[in-house]
Amino acid sequence: MGILDFLKRKPEPTAGLAKERLRIIVAQERSTRGAPDYLPLLRNELLEVIKKYVHVDLDAININVEHDSGHEVLELSVALPDGKPASNPAT
């Protein structure tokens, strides 16, 4: 096999992949930094509730805690998909 080794493709460079993965995780962790510990749980429970009505995934929900002149604002945004609502709404 040794003689044909040079024909093998070199492995793809991985630095680009590392950068992309870090960009996403760092942005996500920064958005929840300094926020209450219950926020991820709240996010998941909200997702469960919303899922009863529309198909959305975790990435569609954005929770932010904004500090605005002395008070905190919990900001929640849900990007709804274009398609039909879930066929089986909660009863």
Added chain:
Amino acid sequence: MTAEIIVVTSGKGGVGKTTTSASLATGLAMAGKKVAVIDFDVGLRNLDLIMGCERRVVYDFVNVVHGEATLKQALIKDKRHDNLFVLAASQTRDKDALTQEGVEKVLDGLSEDGFDYIVCDSPAGIEKGAHLAMYFADMAVVVVNPEVSSVRDSDRILGLLASKTRRAERGEPAVRQHLLLTRYNPARVANGDMLSVKDVEEILGISVVGVIPESEQVLAASNSGVPVILDEASNAGHAYHDTVARILGEERALRFLEVPKKGFLQRVFGG
């Protein structure tokens, strides 16, 4: 004048905090500053080995905090520079040996003794020792390797520096944050196998104060208990000199970011 407190921190272990603390403190001393470098890694003392003074430790940081020794007794004068002192970590297993008040007392004492810089070598992690090392800082040197877990952890540390320090709690001007990229391998960056300086700066949103190339001399220096900044023959040493100069306000271009060109003989014979 009060002393400027610099924390050398990273979150992740093994990225070069102690190597950096030793070289940074030595470099500042070489610039004529009176410097103390403190090991905050209670239970895992190591700065003394890197500084080459492990056999001269009599009293340590915790002894001073508990009033069992004076600062003067515990400070170990560097054998190469008269204006450089080491305060060793305690080898006690008691993680609560350090308290915020105790640390503050020691830092104030050093400030009163006319020290210009106090370098705090943080332990890895985000537990108490790391918290105390950064709490009183005026400036932070966040050591990061071009590698995913190190970059992520350093972002976490940047967040803590912005919220869990005395400056943050008092609403004073923020801790000045510097990124120091260590173990940088230009050849692997050129091949696309390692994050580049630019990549790390973009991800973390702050610029580097220095880039230390991966170098065999770093191990050789720690083997012999001589901070690598004193190795005139190593690029890592030169890169630390540049970093110290930038911290002192000088403008210097980054070096050692390109793949070293091979000479004719090396190209023919390899190596």
